[in-house]
Amino acid sequence: MLSDGLQIYRNGILIGDVDVPRHLKVMGYIAPYYYSYVVSDDEEERLYLYRFEL
DSSP, X not given: OOEEEEEEEETTEEEEEEEEEXXXXXXXXXXXXXXXXXXXXXXXXXXXXXXXXX
């Protein structure tokens, strides 16, 4: 899978710059995790949902 970058800011200050799967978009937060929208991989016929915490 190809990757993109995700920059994370807190109070206007950059606190993280990480590689994430291409087309990942953060959907929301349910403590303590952030969740992504579903990402599809058409070649492998799979769906992915990512979660992460800061």
